[in-house]
Amino acid sequence: MWPMSGWMVEMRHPITRRLMLAAPVLAAAPARAEEPWQSRPMRFIVPFTPGGPTDAVARIVTARLGEQLRTNIAVENVGGAGGALGMERLSRAAPDGLTIGLGTTGTHAINRHLYANLAYDPVRGFTPLSTVIEHINMLVLRGDHPARNLAELLEAARRGTVTYGSAGNGSSNHLSGELLCSRAGVEMQHVPFRGSGPALAEVLAGRIDFMFDTPAALATVRGTNARVIAVTGLARHPLLPDAPPVAETIPGFEVVGWFGFFGPAGLPAPLADTLSTAVGRVVRDRETSERLRALGLDPSAGTPQELAGRVAKDDALWGPVIQRAGLRVG
Structure with missing residues (x-):
C-alpha cells in the first residue's frame, strides 16, 4: 500500500523506505518520450548543389545544431529546378523529426508562380521552424x-x-x-x-x-x-x-531575401518547438553569427510564425512581378 498523504509509515529497511517515499513523486511526473534523433541520425536537405551560399549556411548551422541536439546530421544536396526537386523530397519525408531542410525566398515565394507544375505546396507542404539568415541585394x-x-x-x-x-x-x-x-x-x-x-x-x-x-x-x-x-x-x-x-529614390522599394529551416507538414508540435528553439539558439551563437556574416549574410533567428509571415509577404510581392514579366516554366 502506498503511504497516505500527511503521515509516514516507518520502514524497517532504509533503502526500501526511500524508494517507497519517492514512488508518489515519480508517478506524478509524466514520462517524456524519447526524441527521435536521440537514437537515430538526422537528415538535412539542401535544395541546391554544393558550394553555394545555401550549402555553406546549412553546413555551418547544422554542425552546431547537431551538437545542441546531441545527434549526427547528414547534409544531403538535392539540386535542380530552382530548388524544387529538393523541396519536393522534403515535403514527402515522414514528419518524424528526422528530416528537415533549408528553404529560401525562391523555393517558397517565387517557384509557385514560376513553375506551372510545381510538385509541392510552399505553404501546406511544410512546417516552418526558424529563419536563419536574411540578405539584401x-x-x-x-x-x-x-x-x-x-x-x-x-x-x-x-x-x-x-x-x-x-x-x-x-x-x-x-x-x-x-x-x-x-x-x-x-x-x-x-x-x-x-x-x-x-x-x-x-x-x-x-x-x-x-x-x-x-x-x-x-x-x-x-x-x-x-x-x-x-x-x-x-x-x-x-x-x-x-x-x-x-x-x-523609389519610396517603399524593398527586397530582402532569406533562408529558413523547415520540416515536412504534420511535424508534431513538441518536436517542431524543440527544433525551432535549438535552431534559434545556434543562429544567435556568437561564433555562428560571425561565420554567417563572413559570407556577407545577416544572421536572423525567428519564430515559426515569423517565418510563415515572410513566406506570405514575399509570395504577395513576387507573384505580380513574375506575371508582369510573363515568366512561366513548364
Missing part, C-alpha cells in the same frame, strides 16, 4: 557608366538602352531588376546568365551595365572600378555604408 554598376547614382541610371534607361544581368530567368537578381523597372516605370534589357558569377564578370568587364547581387560578391567587386550605387534594404547596410537604399 546591392546594385553593382559598371565602372565606366556615366550615371553617378540610381536616379541618373533610371534617367539613362528612359533615354536609351540600359542592360542588366542575372543568374537566369526567375532568379532573385532577375526579379529585383524586374521590380525596379516596374516601380520606376522604365524598361531595361535583361541579360540572363548561368549563375551570378558569369553575370558579375560581364559587369566588371563593362559589357553589361549593372546587376543586383548579394554582399557575398563584395570580395569580387572590391579592387575593381565597378561601383555599388544602391542597396535593396530600407536602410544602409553596415558593409556598404556609402550606398543609399533604393527606397530613397
Whole structure:
C-alpha cells in the first residue's frame, strides 16, 4: 500500500523506505518520450548543389545544431529546378523529426508562380521552424557608366538602352531588376546568365551595365572600378555604408531575401518547438553569427510564425512581378 498523504509509515529497511517515499513523486511526473534523433541520425536537405551560399549556411548551422541536439546530421544536396526537386523530397519525408531542410525566398515565394507544375505546396507542404539568415541585394554598376547614382541610371534607361544581368530567368537578381523597372516605370534589357558569377564578370568587364547581387560578391567587386550605387534594404547596410537604399529614390522599394529551416507538414508540435528553439539558439551563437556574416549574410533567428509571415509577404510581392514579366516554366 502506498503511504497516505500527511503521515509516514516507518520502514524497517532504509533503502526500501526511500524508494517507497519517492514512488508518489515519480508517478506524478509524466514520462517524456524519447526524441527521435536521440537514437537515430538526422537528415538535412539542401535544395541546391554544393558550394553555394545555401550549402555553406546549412553546413555551418547544422554542425552546431547537431551538437545542441546531441545527434549526427547528414547534409544531403538535392539540386535542380530552382530548388524544387529538393523541396519536393522534403515535403514527402515522414514528419518524424528526422528530416528537415533549408528553404529560401525562391523555393517558397517565387517557384509557385514560376513553375506551372510545381510538385509541392510552399505553404501546406511544410512546417516552418526558424529563419536563419536574411540578405539584401546591392546594385553593382559598371565602372565606366556615366550615371553617378540610381536616379541618373533610371534617367539613362528612359533615354536609351540600359542592360542588366542575372543568374537566369526567375532568379532573385532577375526579379529585383524586374521590380525596379516596374516601380520606376522604365524598361531595361535583361541579360540572363548561368549563375551570378558569369553575370558579375560581364559587369566588371563593362559589357553589361549593372546587376543586383548579394554582399557575398563584395570580395569580387572590391579592387575593381565597378561601383555599388544602391542597396535593396530600407536602410544602409553596415558593409556598404556609402550606398543609399533604393527606397530613397523609389519610396517603399524593398527586397530582402532569406533562408529558413523547415520540416515536412504534420511535424508534431513538441518536436517542431524543440527544433525551432535549438535552431534559434545556434543562429544567435556568437561564433555562428560571425561565420554567417563572413559570407556577407545577416544572421536572423525567428519564430515559426515569423517565418510563415515572410513566406506570405514575399509570395504577395513576387507573384505580380513574375506575371508582369510573363515568366512561366513548364
